[in-house]
Amino acid sequence: MSEKKRIELEYSQLDSERMRINVGPQHPSTHGVLRLEVEVDGEIVTEVVPHMGYLHRSFEKYCEQLTYLQVIPYIDRMDYIAAINNEWTYVLGMEKLLGIKVPEKVEYMRVIMAELNRIANHQIAVATFGLDAGAFTPFLFFFRDRELIIWILEKLSGARLLYNYLRVGGLAADVYPGFKEDCLNVVKQVRKTNAEIMDLLINNKIFIQRSANVGILPADVAINYGCSGPVLRGSGVKYDLRKDEPYSIYDRFDFDIPVGKGEVGVIGDCWNRNIVRVYEMEESCRIIEQAVAQMPMEGDVKAMVPKKIKPPVGEVYFRAENPKGDLGFYIVSNGTDKPERIKARGTSFVNLSVLPEISQGYMFADLILILGSIDIVLGEVDR
Amino acid sequence: MENTNFLYELLGKNALSITLIVTLPLVFVLIYALIAILAELKVSAWIQERLGPMRTGPWGILQPIAEVVKLLQKEDITPDKANKLLYNLAPFVMFTGAYAAFAVIPFSERFVPADINVGLFYVFAIGSVGSLGIVMGGWASNNKYSLMGAMRSVAQIISYEIPAAMAILSIVVLASSMNLQEINSAQSGWFWNWYLFGGPGTIGKWWVIPFTVILAMIYFISSLAETNRVPFDIPEGESELVAGFHTEYGGIKFAMFFFAEYANMFVVAAILTTIFLGGWNSPFGDLMQGPIWGVFWFIFKGFLVVLVQIWIRWTLPRFRVDQLMYLGWKILLPISFVCFMAISLYVMLK
Numbered sequence: 001m002s003e004k005k006r007i008e009l010e011y012s013q014l015d016s017e018r019m020r021i022n023v024g025p026q027h028p029s030t031h032g033v034l035r036l037e038v039e040v041d042g043e044i045v046t047e048v049v050p051h052m053g054y055l056h057r058s059f060e061k062y063c064e065q066l067t068y069l070q071v072i073p074y075i076d077r078m079d080y081i082a083a084i085n086n087e088w089t090y091v092l093g094m095e096k097l098l099g100i101k102v103p104e105k106v107e108y109m110r111v112i113m114a115e116l117n118r119i120a121n122h123q124i125a126v127a128t129f130g131l132d133a134g135a136f137t138p139f140l141f142f143f144r145d146r147e148l149i150i151w152i153l154e155k156l157s158g159a160r161l162l163y164n165y166l167r168v169g170g171l172a173a174d175v176y177p178g179f180k181e182d183c184l185n186v187v188k189q190v191r192k193t194n195a196e197i198m199d200l201l202i203n204n205k206i207f208i209q210r211s212a213n214v215g216i217l218p219a220d221v222a223i224n225y226g227c228s229g230p231v232l233r234g235s236g237v238k239y240d241l242r243k244d245e246p247y248s249i250y251d252r253f254d255f256d257i258p259v260g261k262g263e264v265g266v267i268g269d270c271w272n273r274n275i276v277r278v279y280e281m282e283e284s285c286r287i288i289e290q291a292v293a294q295m296p297m298e299g300d301v302k303a304m305v306p307k308k309i310k311p312p313v314g315e316v317y318f319r320a321e322n323p324k325g326d327l328g329f330y331i332v333s334n335g336t337d338k339p340e341r342i343k344a345r346g347t348s349f350v351n352l353s354v355l356p357e358i359s360q361g362y363m364f365a366d367l368i369l370i371l372g373s374i375d376i377v378l379g380e381v382d383r
Numbered sequence: 384m385e386n387t388n389f390l391y392e393l394l395g396k397n398a399l400s401i402t403l404i405v406t407l408p409l410v411f412v413l414i415y416a417l418i419a420i421l422a423e424l425k426v427s428a429w430i431q432e433r434l435g436p437m438r439t440g441p442w443g444i445l446q447p448i449a450e451v452v453k454l455l456q457k458e459d460i461t462p463d464k465a466n467k468l469l470y471n472l473a474p475f476v477m478f479t480g481a482y483a484a485f486a487v488i489p490f491s492e493r494f495v496p497a498d499i500n501v502g503l504f505y506v507f508a509i510g511s512v513g514s515l516g517i518v519m520g521g522w523a524s525n526n527k528y529s530l531m532g533a534m535r536s537v538a539q540i541i542s543y544e545i546p547a548a549m550a551i552l553s554i555v556v557l558a559s560s561m562n563l564q565e566i567n568s569a570q571s572g573w574f575w576n577w578y579l580f581g582g583p584g585t586i587g588k589w590w591v592i593p594f595t596v597i598l599a600m601i602y603f604i605s606s607l608a609e610t611n612r613v614p615f616d617i618p619e620g621e622s623e624l625v626a627g628f629h630t631e632y633g634g635i636k637f638a639m640f641f642f643a644e645y646a647n648m649f650v651v652a653a654i655l656t657t658i659f660l661g662g663w664n665s666p667f668g669d670l671m672q673g674p675i676w677g678v679f680w681f682i683f684k685g686f687l688v689v690l691v692q693i694w695i696r697w698t699l700p701r702f703r704v705d706q707l708m709y710l711g712w713k714i715l716l717p718i719s720f721v722c723f724m725a726i727s728l729y730v731m732l733k
Binding site: 140200201 | 431698699702704705
């Protein structure tokens with residue numbers, strides 16, 4: 001309501017040179033249905049007001065009437081690009097509430113799938129970022145490689161994008177023989193394509209001109225707004241939940257946290273956020289290799305799955321490192337088999353809030369790039 | 384000047400031969416546009432590791448015909464508040480501007496529609512008619528996004544005309560003639576005689592070879608900007624507001640804009656070929672040289688340049704408007720001036 005008042009006030013004092021343009025709700029990129037109300041002075045953006053809610057599906061209200069098991073497909077559909085990470089955060093929260101310790105095999109499987117999803121997510125992020133800048137080919141290269149990951153997950157869970165695969169205490173189905181070879185195949189292909197994309201897109205002079213020094217997000221502003229993930233790490237803050245609050249078995253693996261160092265441009269600009277994602281793909285490859293080497297193939301993945309999930313009265317807040325940032329679930333249980341309340345702290349929702357701050361003063365074409373570099377998915381923003 | 388047109392010799396200079404001379408390049412341009420559309424679809428697909436259209440005809444070769452038929456059978460809409468005359472005329476003006484340049488381009492040593500002594504001057508003059516068509520289209524659509532796209536497009540075209548003209552002028556200085564047929568004839572012999580490598584001459588021309596190579600590249604880059612191709616396709620940039628000046632066009636008018644863009648691509652490719660790459664001359668000297676071979680070589684080289692344009696489109700990202708203008712005015716223009724002066728100096732001292 002106060003936002004409306006502010007806009008009305010603005011209109012009355014509107015400079016006649018400034019134009020209010022509507023961008024969206026449909027975008028040519030895969031960001032989804034987001035409406036941006038942009039005020040431009042010629043080519044320079046002076047104000048951006050994001051209007052969201054076009055994809056609101058009342059998940060959290062629905063979840064109050066479903067059992068803890070039935071909630072999982074809904075959790076998938078929040079960040080539909082990297083669904084495993086969503087499920088994992090929820091399932092980890094439930095396991096903390098119930099006090100379940102899952103078998104080793106399940107842990108390794110979950111880590112491998114989560115890292116595969118991380119690679120898949122970053123592939124889309126970098127691909128659509130290039131598409132926003134006008135480069136059509138990297139998009140197809142990345143989607144070709146993403147197919148390999150999706151085939152693995154399809155063999156495991158039966159679905160390409162929205163898996164419904166993790167269960168409280170285990171997994172829905174066992175691993176198939178040949179899983180380890182497939183994963184190593186993916187790692188090889190991802191490394192090859194990344195090397196190609198560094199030449200084709202990342203170090204291309206035109207791309208650097210478009211994305212460096214654009215959308216600079218200072219580290220303190222990022223922390224104040226609550227940004228997380230590559231948006232925060234692109235600004236130079238070395239914070240990753242996998243290292244700072246390790247969950248599951250991440251403390252067994254040896255990997256780095258890439259941070260925007262300003263190799264090109266300024267720390268905190270679009271180029272650095274992008275390069276953090278590219279480097280994170282490489283780190284995920286390392287984790288997958290180590291996990292595949294250590295994973296036991298024997299064991300029942302459903303051994304610790306409870307027959308009926310009826311947690312004690314209580315509440316838990318669990319957060320994990322989504323590819324896009326810090327995803328949190330606040331689960332309140334009232335003793336029955338249906339949750340009292342599930343609240344999701346959406347990563348993209350919080351990351352999107354920084355858009356008006358960092359796009360003022362840049363040109364209109366840069367606004368599209370900045371939005372692409374924050375990497376939102378509207379399913380998570382709107383839920 | 385000798386009459387270098389075989390149709391005149393064959394049929395005499397009457398209405399029939401003049402009509403034939405006008406329509407033969409038109410037929411060529413239309414057929415070429417179909418092939419270029421297919422080439423764009425297939426080459427872009429192969430670069431992106433896809434196959435492209437495969438179902439229309441064997442290996443998709445009938446796809447351009449399918450596209451043309453699709454465009455022709457669409458409803459012909461005119462927006463309500465649009466300026467009817469300008470709106471309907473704009474695509475044809477743009478196509479005329481592109482096609483009229485064919486009047487002076489020699490297809491072979493015995494076929495040039497109009498062998499005039501100021502051929503290159505004419506080409507640059509008539510090329511601006513194309514940008515007139517763009518402004519008409521953007522303005523008459525009564526759509527502020529079309530107008531913005533049209534304005535940007537025109538600013539881009541006229542900015543890049545200057546480095547292009549300087550590049551061509553340097554070769555005019557080298558060749559001492561603006562007559563395209565003469566420039567073409569001067570490059571006969573093997574490929575070392577092409578103006579890309581300094582033109583006909585012996586030891587002395589090593590001084591100008593770096594400059595002519597740079598000028599060829601400058602002309603090629605400017606030609607990408609002239610035809611609104613990536614990396615200069617801001618006017619049509621999809622991730623910007625909408626589709627630029629041809630947003631409100633559909634059906635046959637859009638087909639006309641489409642054809643005009645491909646015709647324009649070939650015009651700039653043809654000029655690049657004629658001036659820098661030897662036109663209808665064979666690169667092997669006397670082997671495969673002749674009036675009919677000339678047509679083959681000309682079309683072959685022109686099409687190679689078009690293929691490079693398509694290749695670049697699917698490889699590079701696009702420039703922002705201000706970076707585009709910066710490149711044209713502050714980088715290409717000074718370099719082309721320096722090359723022009725260097726070549727003039729060389730010709731003076733020769």
